[in-house]
Structures are given as C-alpha cells and as structure tokens.
Amino acid sequence: MATSTVENYLKHMLLLSEGGEELVSMGALAEALAVVPGTVTTMVKALADSGHVEHRPRQGVRLTAEGRRVALNVLRKHRLVECFLVNVLKMDWAAVDTEAEQLEHAISDEVLDRLDALLGHPETDPHGDPIPSRQGKLDSQVYATLATCVVEKPLRIVRITDQSAEFLQFVEHNGLLPGESVRVTERNLASGLVTAKKTAGRPLVLSLAAAGKILVQPAR
Amino acid sequence: MATSTVENYLKHMLLLSEGGEELVSMGALAEALAVVPGTVTTMVKALADSGHVEHRPRQGVRLTAEGRRVALNVLRKHRLVECFLVNVLKMDWAAVDTEAEQLEHAISDEVLDRLDALLGHPETDPHGDPIPSRQGKLDSQVYATLATCVVEKPLRIVRITDQSAEFLQFVEHNGLLPGESVRVTERNLASGLVTAKKTAGRPLVLSLAAAGKILVQPAR
DNA sequence: ACGTTTATTTTGACTAATCAAAATAACTAA
DNA sequence: TTAGTTATTTTGATTAGTCAAAATAAACGT
Structure with missing residues (x-):
C-alpha cells in the first residue's frame, strides 16, 4: 500500500x-x-x-498510468469526503478541505463506494471541483474565469479553484458560490481590478488574481 | 499532536x-x-x-490523567465511527473494526461532534461496547457472560467483547446480536461446553471461551 | 562567450518507529 | 540457595521522511 x-x-x-x-x-x-x-x-x-x-x-x-490511477483514487476520496462533510454533516464550506486532507488517506475503497452512493453519485464537490469517476475519468473541461470572460455576458459560476479557508470565506461572504449567476461589468488591466455584478446586488470589486480563481460558463 | x-x-x-x-x-x-x-x-x-x-x-x-483523556477521545472516535459505518453506510458488522482503526486517527473533534449528533448520541457501538462521553465518562459496568451467568435465567445480550471478524460473523450467524434474548440451558465445566437457547430456536452449543465473550444482563 | 541568477541534485544529519538478539532482572521450583 | 524459566530492558541496525547547506547544471542577459 x-x-x-x-x-x-x-x-x-x-x-x-x-x-x-x-x-x-x-x-x-x-x-x-x-x-x-x-x-x-x-x-x-x-x-x-x-x-x-x-x-x-x-x-x-x-x-505513469499506475501513478495516475492512485492519484485519481485519492482525489476521488478527497472530494467525496468534502461532499459528505458539507452535505451530510453541514460543516463549514471553508473548513472541509483541511479535514478531507486527513480523511482521504484513511477511508477504504469500500467506504468510498458507499459514501458515493449515499451522496447520490455527485459529479462535483462543494467548490465545484469535478470528482473523478470510479473508473478514473476526470472532467478536464477548461472554463473561463472572471478574469478572462467576455464583459457584460451573463455567466454562471461553476467552480472555485483556491481551497484556502480565507479565500473561500471571502467567496461565500460575497455570494459567489458555484451555481450563482453573475456578469463582469468592467475589467481594467492597468489597475488589475475586475468589477462583477450579481443579478440582484451591488457591484463587487476584486483583483485579477482573485477573479482568476473563479471559473464560469455561459449562463443557461 | x-x-x-x-x-x-x-x-x-x-x-x-x-x-x-x-x-x-x-x-x-x-x-x-x-x-x-x-x-x-x-x-x-x-x-x-x-x-x-x-x-x-x-x-x-x-x-496518567492526560494519557487517559487522549485514550478516551480515540476510543470515542473509534466507536462512533463504527456506529456510523453500520447505521448510516450499512456496512458489515464484522468488518467495521478494521475500518475504524484507520479513521479514529483521521477525524477531528469537530467531525466527531457532528457525527455524534447525526447518530443521535448513541451510548454503545454496534457490538455493544460503551462509547465514552465527550467529557470522558466511560460506562464500566461489569456484566455477566454466557460462561458465568445463572443457568435457565432469561437474559438479554448487551455486548460482544471480541472484535475479530471471524467471531463476529459467528455471532451474527447464530443470532446472538446485542439486544437479543437468550438463556443458558446447560453448562458443563468438564467438557468446556455451554448450551444456549434463544426464545424461538434450536439449542446452540459453544465453548466456554466463546461464551465468555458474550456479555449479558437479566432480561427486562 | 562569460559571468550571474535560478533550479535541481547531492551529501550528511536527524527523528520516529520498528526489529533482532544479547543482557539483565525477577520469579519459581527443587 | 541455586539453577532454570520468563519477562523486560538494552544495544545496534534499519526504514521512511525530512532539513540544511554545499555542489552542480541549466538558462539568461549583456
């Protein structure tokens, strides 16, 4: 092992x-x-x-193929455990990454399967990160981010690619959770600032660095 | 840590x-x-x-007091995890000890508390072993066993004190799970054999060693 | 092409946990 | 007591994973 x-x-x-x-x-x-x-x-x-x-x-x-197989299995455990912690135990969105870091090495494949079934075979974890399938398929779709998307186009947030508690708390506090609708109203390369607006809400300013960690797809 | x-x-x-x-x-x-x-x-x-x-x-x-505190916390994790695996994930009674052996070191106190609440604050694990309280209280009641109890007295099984998969499978197969009613009909020290009967069922013969691992209390 | 920066590799040392086998202490039976 | 058995401790080595710091290689800029 x-x-x-x-x-x-x-x-x-x-x-x-x-x-x-x-x-x-x-x-x-x-x-x-x-x-x-x-x-x-x-x-x-x-x-x-x-x-x-x-x-x-x-x-x-x-x-190698074998190394990838092992890695995907660990990642699957990590992300399914995150789902469990958030959906079943109602834990804080921002805290579960640390927890899953430990649990991913302790749960057996048997427990993994049953957890997967209990959760209804989810495709992404609470941050929108894709969960590798049992067979080792990992959705590797490339998404736009709030730093790269078309301005004024209606978008849907699909994924947050920074698991640090601070960033996730910021995201949650500003209602930028996966599934939410937004559009970028302004982007200024010089100042490094992006302005985003939710359908109902005041404009929100964030740095390009932060915006680049929020993945989106065209709304609907 | x-x-x-x-x-x-x-x-x-x-x-x-x-x-x-x-x-x-x-x-x-x-x-x-x-x-x-x-x-x-x-x-x-x-x-x-x-x-x-x-x-x-x-x-x-x-x-020491401190060592005992840590030990009780680990034992609490172990037994609550066993409850979770059996009651929520419907895992095999006999297999969960091995799983819990790993998980007891990986779950945080935060997860522990939420698991406890989810399970409704159980007092014993699926084998009847008492779960230490959050405050570190452990029920240390001394029970009779099928090897020491009074013959012909109606009993209720409360606990199995051997966690090996083989023994647990034997126990399950013969319907000697915690909660079940039995009485000992015969005990022969010379041959080292105990005969037990469930309310409805054929007589069951087991060794003194095996009988000593099944804890009981007076029925009702 | 030459010196400088930067990334990588090597070397030597350390910690936690373990084993095998030898040394020691304690108990036991005549 | 005295020899013999048994449990415990000691000693010396080993493995996995790590760091600090020195050595090496590659890349970069002028």
Missing part, C-alpha cells in the same frame, strides 16, 4: 499537471507539499523506482 | 487496564499492538517523558 506521504505526492502531481500530461517541476511540487526541494528530488526518485512516476532529471516528473 | 502510533499505544493501554487503574505489562501491550516487547519498552519511556503514562520499570505502565 502507498503511504499517505506517497499519496500526497501523487495527488499534487495530478493537480499540478492539470490532467496529467505535462512535466511538473520539483520546485512546484516542493511548494505544494510544503517541503524543501531536495526532499522532493529524493522522494521522486523513490517513486520512479516503484513505478508511480517517470523522472526526467533537471526537467521534471510525470505520473 | 499525538501521532497515530501514540494514540494506539494509549488506546490499548486503556482497553487492557479495564478502566484505567491497574498496571499493564509490556508483554500484553506488545501482543495487542503486534510489535516486539523491546519496542514497547522504548515507546513507553517516551510516553512517560511526554507525560502520558507513568512507567514502573519491570512492573508495568499506567495512564
């Missing part, structure tokens, strides 16, 4: 490679895992020996 | 001391934790340094 450390390495590789094809740098992985780069190099070599990744020295690392 | 290894050491000390006062031997602990005795000695000294236990060299070990 993969240790939870191994599972974390693989999961973050999957998240950082946006689908699994590109090489992930040691630096990015070190950052994501909150360890020093040397540790990642060492670990990645071990993961290459165990067949979970392919390591190109000085270039980066990529998941 | 206590690592899950530490939590396991403390939990097993609590279980082996039947309430917390007697000294637990290194050998018993090694057996329960499936490690060699030398490992336990080393670990127990570390736990003494961190204030979780009091170590009497060559005699045994005992939980």
Whole structure:
C-alpha cells in the first residue's frame, strides 16, 4: 500500500499537471507539499523506482498510468469526503478541505463506494471541483474565469479553484458560490481590478488574481 | 499532536487496564499492538517523558490523567465511527473494526461532534461496547457472560467483547446480536461446553471461551 | 562567450518507529 | 540457595521522511 506521504505526492502531481500530461517541476511540487526541494528530488526518485512516476532529471516528473490511477483514487476520496462533510454533516464550506486532507488517506475503497452512493453519485464537490469517476475519468473541461470572460455576458459560476479557508470565506461572504449567476461589468488591466455584478446586488470589486480563481460558463 | 502510533499505544493501554487503574505489562501491550516487547519498552519511556503514562520499570505502565483523556477521545472516535459505518453506510458488522482503526486517527473533534449528533448520541457501538462521553465518562459496568451467568435465567445480550471478524460473523450467524434474548440451558465445566437457547430456536452449543465473550444482563 | 541568477541534485544529519538478539532482572521450583 | 524459566530492558541496525547547506547544471542577459 502507498503511504499517505506517497499519496500526497501523487495527488499534487495530478493537480499540478492539470490532467496529467505535462512535466511538473520539483520546485512546484516542493511548494505544494510544503517541503524543501531536495526532499522532493529524493522522494521522486523513490517513486520512479516503484513505478508511480517517470523522472526526467533537471526537467521534471510525470505520473505513469499506475501513478495516475492512485492519484485519481485519492482525489476521488478527497472530494467525496468534502461532499459528505458539507452535505451530510453541514460543516463549514471553508473548513472541509483541511479535514478531507486527513480523511482521504484513511477511508477504504469500500467506504468510498458507499459514501458515493449515499451522496447520490455527485459529479462535483462543494467548490465545484469535478470528482473523478470510479473508473478514473476526470472532467478536464477548461472554463473561463472572471478574469478572462467576455464583459457584460451573463455567466454562471461553476467552480472555485483556491481551497484556502480565507479565500473561500471571502467567496461565500460575497455570494459567489458555484451555481450563482453573475456578469463582469468592467475589467481594467492597468489597475488589475475586475468589477462583477450579481443579478440582484451591488457591484463587487476584486483583483485579477482573485477573479482568476473563479471559473464560469455561459449562463443557461 | 499525538501521532497515530501514540494514540494506539494509549488506546490499548486503556482497553487492557479495564478502566484505567491497574498496571499493564509490556508483554500484553506488545501482543495487542503486534510489535516486539523491546519496542514497547522504548515507546513507553517516551510516553512517560511526554507525560502520558507513568512507567514502573519491570512492573508495568499506567495512564496518567492526560494519557487517559487522549485514550478516551480515540476510543470515542473509534466507536462512533463504527456506529456510523453500520447505521448510516450499512456496512458489515464484522468488518467495521478494521475500518475504524484507520479513521479514529483521521477525524477531528469537530467531525466527531457532528457525527455524534447525526447518530443521535448513541451510548454503545454496534457490538455493544460503551462509547465514552465527550467529557470522558466511560460506562464500566461489569456484566455477566454466557460462561458465568445463572443457568435457565432469561437474559438479554448487551455486548460482544471480541472484535475479530471471524467471531463476529459467528455471532451474527447464530443470532446472538446485542439486544437479543437468550438463556443458558446447560453448562458443563468438564467438557468446556455451554448450551444456549434463544426464545424461538434450536439449542446452540459453544465453548466456554466463546461464551465468555458474550456479555449479558437479566432480561427486562 | 562569460559571468550571474535560478533550479535541481547531492551529501550528511536527524527523528520516529520498528526489529533482532544479547543482557539483565525477577520469579519459581527443587 | 541455586539453577532454570520468563519477562523486560538494552544495544545496534534499519526504514521512511525530512532539513540544511554545499555542489552542480541549466538558462539568461549583456
């Protein structure tokens, strides 16, 4: 069995490679895992020996089919656990990522399946992140963001790509939850500011950086 | 934070001391934790340094108030998780101990509280084992067993004290679940056999060892 | 093309948890 | 007592995962 450390390495590789094809740098992985780069190099070599990744020295690392399989299973556990914590235990939207971080390594595939059934086989977690299927299919659709979308076009929020509690609290406080309708009324590259409006509500100003973490699709 | 290894050491000390006062031997602990005795000695000294236990060299070990607090919290998590797995996820009675072994170290106190509420604050887990209260109270009532009870007296099964899947499957298969009514019709010390009868059913023969793991109280 | 910055890898050391096997202490039976 | 059994402790090694800091390689700018 993969240790939870191994599972974390693989999961973050999957998240950082946006689908699994590109090489992930040691630096990015070190950052994501909150360890020093040397540790990642060492670990990645071990993961290459165990067949979970392919390591190109000085270039980066990529998941093998087997590594991807493991990573998708962990991600599925993480996101289904988040659904459970929010939908069943009514926990705070912004706090569940931390909880799921622990639980994703502790639940068995058996529990996973039953949780999935209990929740009605959801397709996304409470933040809008797609849940990998049992068979390892992950919706990798590319969405526009409030930083890149067409101005004045009616939109629907589909996903928030920053799981930090602070950001999620901000999002919730301003009613920018997945499913909500909005449109961007103004975008100023120079100042780095985006103005958005909900159908009913006062205009809301946010930075380009923040706007880029809110994924949208055309309304309806 | 206590690592899950530490939590396991403390939990097993609590279980082996039947309430917390007697000294637990290194050998018993090694057996329960499936490690060699030398490992336990080393670990127990570390736990003494961190204030979780009091170590009497060559005699045994005992939980301190703090160690007991931690152990009770872990046990509470274990047993509430078992309730959840059986009552909500409808998992197999005999399989949940293994699952809970992992989950008890991964769920936060916050999740614990919500799980407790969701389940309606149960007092025992599916095997009849008492769940420590939030405040750390643990029902330590001493029950008779099918090996020690009065013959022919009507009884109610309250608890099964062997969590191995094999034994639990045997118990389930013979309808000796907690809550069921039985009486012992015959007990033969020489042959080591006990004969029990459910209100409606054929007589059931089991060994004294097995009978001793089934706790009962007077019916009604 | 040359020196500088930046990313990566290597090296040596550390911690937590473990085992195997030797040493020690305690108990037990003649 | 004294030898023998049994439980415990000690010692030395091992594995997984980590860090700090030095060494190396690649990329970048002029």
